[in-house]
Structure formats: C-alpha cells, structure tokens
Amino acid sequence: MKKILETKNLCKSFGAIKVADELNFHVAENEALGIIGPNGAGKTSLFNLITGTIKQDKGNIFYQGESIDHLNVPNRCHQGISRSFQIPQPFGGLSVFENTFVAASHGAGLSTAIANKTCIQILEQTGLLSKANQIANTLTLLERKRLELARALCAKPKILLLDEIAGGLTESECQLLIQTIFAIKDTGISIIWIEHIVHALMSVVDRLTVINFGAKIADGPPKEIMNSKDVKEIYIGIEADA
Amino acid sequence: MNKEYEILQSSKVSRASGFIAIFLIIFLFFAPWWAGRADIRLLSEIFLYLSLASLWNLLAGYCGLVSVGQQAFVGLGGYLLFALTIFSGFNPFAAILVSGILGALISLPVAFLIFRLRGAYFAIGTWVVAEVFRLSFAQIQSLGGGSGSSLPVGIVKSIASSKAMRESLTYWMILGLTVFILLSVYLILRSRRGIALIAIRDNELASQSLGINILRSKLFVYVVTAGLTTILGGLIFLQKLRISPDAAFNVNDWTAFVIFIVVIGGIGTIEGPIIGVLVFFILRETLADLGSIYLIMLGFVAIFVMIRAPKGIWGFVSSKYNIELFPLSRKLKEIKGE
Ligand SMILES: Nc1ncnc2c1ncn2[C@@H]1O[C@H](COP(=O)(O)OP(=O)(O)OP(=O)(O)O)[C@@H](O)[C@H]1O
Numbered sequence: 001m002k003k004i005l006e007t008k009n010l011c012k013s014f015g016a017i018k019v020a021d022e023l024n025f026h027v028a029e030n031e032a033l034g035i036i037g038p039n040g041a042g043k044t045s046l047f048n049l050i051t052g053t054i055k056q057d058k059g060n061i062f063y064q065g066e067s068i069d070h071l072n073v074p075n076r077c078h079q080g081i082s083r084s085f086q087i088p089q090p091f092g093g094l095s096v097f098e099n100t101f102v103a104a105s106h107g108a109g110l111s112t113a114i115a116n117k118t119c120i121q122i123l124e125q126t127g128l129l130s131k132a133n134q135i136a137n138t139l140t141l142l143e144r145k146r147l148e149l150a151r152a153l154c155a156k157p158k159i160l161l162l163d164e165i166a167g168g169l170t171e172s173e174c175q176l177l178i179q180t181i182f183a184i185k186d187t188g189i190s191i192i193w194i195e196h197i198v199h200a201l202m203s204v205v206d207r208l209t210v211i212n213f214g215a216k217i218a219d220g221p222p223k224e225i226m227n228s229k230d231v232k233e234i235y236i237g238i239e240a241d242a
Numbered sequence: 243m244n245k246e247y248e249i250l251q252s253s254k255v256s257r258a259s260g261f262i263a264i265f266l267i268i269f270l271f272f273a274p275w276w277a278g279r280a281d282i283r284l285l286s287e288i289f290l291y292l293s294l295a296s297l298w299n300l301l302a303g304y305c306g307l308v309s310v311g312q313q314a315f316v317g318l319g320g321y322l323l324f325a326l327t328i329f330s331g332f333n334p335f336a337a338i339l340v341s342g343i344l345g346a347l348i349s350l351p352v353a354f355l356i357f358r359l360r361g362a363y364f365a366i367g368t369w370v371v372a373e374v375f376r377l378s379f380a381q382i383q384s385l386g387g388g389s390g391s392s393l394p395v396g397i398v399k400s401i402a403s404s405k406a407m408r409e410s411l412t413y414w415m416i417l418g419l420t421v422f423i424l425l426s427v428y429l430i431l432r433s434r435r436g437i438a439l440i441a442i443r444d445n446e447l448a449s450q451s452l453g454i455n456i457l458r459s460k461l462f463v464y465v466v467t468a469g470l471t472t473i474l475g476g477l478i479f480l481q482k483l484r485i486s487p488d489a490a491f492n493v494n495d496w497t498a499f500v501i502f503i504v505v506i507g508g509i510g511t512i513e514g515p516i517i518g519v520l521v522f523f524i525l526r527e528t529l530a531d532l533g534s535i536y537l538i539m540l541g542f543v544a545i546f547v548m549i550r551a552p553k554g555i556w557g558f559v560s561s562k563y564n565i566e567l568f569p570l571s572r573k574l575k576e577i578k579g580e
C-alpha cells in the first residue's frame with residue numbers, strides 16, 4: 001500500500017514538555033488510522049505539526065512521498081491536508097454556509113458555482129443544512145464540532161485529520177457520525193482520527209496508534225492494540241479522564 | 243424528494259438601495275447645473291473624504307491594518323501630480339492615473355518594512371513612513387522645498403480654459419473616482435477575496451488552515467488602497483492648486499478626520515463611512531466658526547459614540563433593526579420545486 005503521509009524521527013518540545021519524541025508513523029492511502037493517548041500526550045500537537053501551524057525541532061514530514069517541511073500552512077491545505085480543530089475555531093461572524101464556502105473556495109480552490117454545490121452537499125451529509133444561514137457564533141458546541149467536520153471536508157482533502165469530534169454525542173448521534181465517516185472513507189479519503197470515545201474509533205479505523213509523552217508506544221490492528229497490557233494501563237487512564 | 247437550492251447575495255433591501263444609489267449618482271452628476279460654486283467645492287470635499295474613509299475602513303476595519311499614515315499616499319499623490327505635470331509635461335488627469343500606479347508600486351517596499359510590525363507598532367510604523375515622505379519631499383527644491391509651490395498657470399489652463407469648466411471637470415473626476423472606489427470596496431468585499439478577509443478577521447488560525455494566505459490577502463488590500471489613496475491625493479491637490487509638505491502629509495486632515503468618520507459611522511461595515519462622512523460634515527458646517535472648540539466638540543462626539551455605540555452609528559442601527567443596505571452575506575435559499 002502506498003503511504004500518503006509519513007513522519008520520520010519527528011521531534012518537538014515546548015520547554016521541558018516533549019510533544020513529539022522521535023515519532024515515526026505513517027498512514028496508507030485510503031486508510032483510516034486511529035490515534036489514542038492520555039491527555040497532553042501530544043496528539044493535537046501532532047496535527048499542528050502535520051498542518052504546519054507549529055514547526056518541528058527535528059525530523060521530517062512526507063506527504064505523497066515528498067517532504068512538505070518547506071510548505072506553509074495554506075499550501076499544505078491546498079495540497080490536500082485538512083483538519084478539524086479540537087476546540088472549534090469557527091469564523092464567528094460568518095454563517096455556517098459561508099464558513100464552508102471559505103474552505104471550498106480557498107482550501108479546495110473551487111469556482112464559486114462548484115463551491116456552492118459542494119458546500120450544500122456536504123452540509124446535507126453532515127446534517128447542518130437546516131442551519132446553513134445561521135451565524136456560527138450562535139451555534140451550540142456540538143453544532144460547532146459538526147461545522148468543523150463539514151468545513152474540513154469542503155476543503156476537499158486527500159487526508160482528513162479529525163480531532164475529537166465524537167465527544168458529547170448521544171449514542172444515536174454517535175452512530176450517525178460513524179456512518180458519515182464511513183461514507184467519507186468510501187470516497188477514497190485517508191483519515192487520521194484522534195478520539196477518546198474508543199468504541200466509536202474502534203468501529204471505524206483500520207489501525208490504531210497509541211501515543212504517550214510524544215512517543216509511539218503501540219501500533220497495529222485495533223483489537224490487538226486495545227488488548228495489549230501496556231495500552232490497557234493507559235486506556236484505563238483515559239477512561240478515568242474522559 | 244429532491245430539493246434544489248440557490249445562493250443569494252442580494253435582498254429586496256439591497257436592490258432598493260442599489261437603485262437609490264444609481265439615482266443619487268445621476269442627480270449628483272448634474273450638480274454643476276443646479277449647485278453654486280461653493281456647493282460644488284463642498285460636495286467635492288465630501289466625496290474625497292468619503293473615498294478616503296471607505297479605503298481606510300477596508301484597511302483597518304476588514305484587514306486589521308490600522309494605519310495612521312495614509313497621508314503618506316495622499317501627499318505622494320499630490321506631489322506626483324505636480325512633478326509629472328511640471329517636469330514631464332503630463333496632462334493633469336493622465337498624471338493622476340500614472341501616479342496611482344506609482345503609488346501602488348511604492349507601497350510594496352513600504353509594506354515589506356511595516357508588515358513586520360504588529361498592532362500599535364504597525365500604526366506607529368505607518369506614521370513614521372509618512373514623516374519620512376514629508377521630510378523627503380521638503381528637500382526637493384524644484385518643488386518649492388519646505389514652503390511648497392503652486393501649479394503653474396499653463397498647466398491649470400490645460401485642464402480647461404474657463405474656470406467654471408475646470409471646476410466642473412474636477413468635480414466629475416472626483417465624483418467618478420468616488421463611485422469607482424465605493425464600488426471597488428464593495429465588490430472586493432463581496433468576492434471570494436473579500437470573504438477571505440472577513441474569515442481572517444474572525445479567526446486567523448482557521449483561515450490559514452483552510453488555505454488562505456493571510457500575508458498575501460492583506461498585502462493585496464494594502465497595495466490597492468495605497469494606489470487609490472495616491473490618486474485621491476492627486477485630485478485633492480488638483481483642486482487646491484497649491485501644495486506644501488505640511489499640507490500634503492498632514493496627519494490631521496488625511497488620517498485623523500478619516501478615522502473619526504469611520505469610527506463614528508461604524509468601522510467594519512460598508513455603510514459606516516457614508517453615515518460618518520455625513521455626520522462629520524454636518525458638525526463641521528455648523529461648528530467650524532467656533533474655532534478650536536470645534537475640534538474639542540469632535541473629540542466629545544467621538545468619545546460619546548464610542549461609549550454608547552462601540553460599533554458606530556451604523557453598527558448600532560443595523561444590529562437593532564437587523565438591516566444591511568449593501569449586504570455581503572451569501573444566503574442559502576430553497577427553490578420550491580416539484
Ligand atoms: N503552543 C504550545 N505552547 C506550549 N505548550 C504547548 C503548546 N501546545 C501544546 N502544549 C503542551 O503540550 C502538551 C501536549 O498538548 P496536546 O494538545 O498536543 O495534547 P493532546 O494529546 O491533544 O491532549 P488532549 O487529549 O487533552 O487533547 C500539553 O501539555 C500542552 O500543554
């Protein structure tokens with residue numbers, strides 16, 4: 001399988017805190033990779049490194065076989081890397097539709113007519129169409145998280161980075177989200193999903209990577225990983241936190 | 243059941259205000275026939291301030307580029323008009339257009355310097371640049387050095403032989419440019435570039451991550467604004483026929499009053515500068531005889547509005563009655579099909 005994204009010996013620390021410690025991991029094309037790890041393990045920081053909002057101290061990031069270390073944040077998005085934010089970052093004064101339109105027109109570079117169509121279709125897919133004209137500031141936290149997903153999708157990514165989008169959902173909402181993510185995967189998009197709601201993650205991802213203190217401590221088939229002794233210890237930690 | 247949707251960027255209100263705007267422009271076009279000379283001068287000045295205010299609003303209200311140094315480009319435009327007509331034999335109107343391009347080009351290295359600065363430092367940086375411009379032009383002896391010079395009679399006559407015709411021509415140029423600037427600002431903000439500017443203003447982190455190059459977006463606005471402000475400067479001094487460094491690079495006239503207009507009217511709204519310029523001129527025409535008390539009054543009005551309506555008069559009205567005369571929003575509308 002071809003790798004769409006790969007990191008080599010990625011290192012990053014904030015003072016004494018190591019958020020990436022000689023991190024080597026990869027995602028194959030059309031693979032869904034799950035990432036778990038305790039709070040503060042460096043999961044969100046990993047997304048920040050991949051999208052370029054923070055720069056690594058050492059190591060390289062490869063995307064479709066080429067180093068992207070020299071690319072700035074918007075260019076990485078144009079190349080097909082798009083993310084949702086754990087703490088939603090809506091354009092507060094713009095409507096839900098306009099939020100997604102920014103992603104479709106600038107992130108994906110679509111013409112206005114095609115961007116409009118794309119946004120409508122993705123808003124429908126993510127269940128936000130009825131809120132299309134609502135100003136993003138007035139959305140609830142759950143709606144904002146859904147907007148994060150919709151907006152990231154409108155940038156037409158080849159690899160989608162999802163950061164804790166299932167938290168706070170009811171069981172049926174969670175099932176809908178899982179279906180949505182399966183549908184996204186069916187269109188050929190690779191996915192990295194960071195999630196504390198482990199059962200949701202387990203039902204979607206092909207592979208699971210566990211991170212602690214910025215280092216990879218396990219990687220493999222989801223069931224196997226969850227049953228390993230090292231991970232169980234941390235998993236219990238996560239459950240206690242969540 | 244297959245629903246169809248369309249995206250609308252206008253409303254009934256906006257179509258009505260567009261219609262009224264066109265009617266008003268036609269009415270103002272004929273001003274030389276129905277207004278006296280003093281009124282024409284006043285109208286010209288109102289349009290010039292409206293243009294300066296709209297440009298500053300685009301810069302500060304939409305891009306967060308709070309410049310207190312736009313007089314650099316007003317003065318530059320004035321001096322380029324004098325230099326190009328006196329030394330290079332340009333027709334005055336051609337000189338003004340050329341100076342617009344030159345102003346935009348000169349703004350590039352200026353941006354290179356000041357874009358490294360943030361917030362208050364950026365503001366101070368723009369002011370320093372304007373002072374450097376003022377001191378530099380004061381050194382040019384052939385343009386009168388520190389005391390300035392007048393536009394030679396021959397050049398003034400080349401605009402039009404009669405004084406009345408000259409004043410009318412200048413008036414139409416100013417009116418035309420004002421319409422062009424207001425329309426440009428509006429169309430920029432309604433465009434994809436415009437929604438990117440608003441996205442940056444709302445959330446820099448997200449806008450970058452969704453493919454917007456923040457620096458490039460702001461640079462675009464800075465350069466366009468500089469070019470148009472330079473053109474305005476040319477027209478301002480074509481009307482005055484006399485230039486000096488202190489008048490050309492005056493921070494009060496070309497920046498402080500402009501900021502007053504935008505802040506009073508409503509920063510970050512299309513309608514704000516229009517309301518602001520009306521308030522400013524009403525105050526000026528009624529209070530100007532009071533001398534320095536007039537400036538104190540302006541200060542009080544500014545403080546009062548900032549405390550009672552921080553988003554300016556238009557911000558207050560539009561949030562209270564939920565109206566936009568010139569909408570920027572893109573609304574999803576369901577087309578009721580079969
Ligand atoms: N820009 C920053 N400056 C300083 N410290 C930071 C910065 N970003 C993250 N950190 C620190 O790095 C550590 C890892 O943060 P990160 O957000 O990556 O964790 P996480 O694995 O996503 O945790 P969570 O499960 O709580 O979301 C935390 O201790 C955090 O405080």
Ligand SMILES: [Mg+2]
Nearest residue numbers: 043044045086
């Ligand atoms: Mg996190």
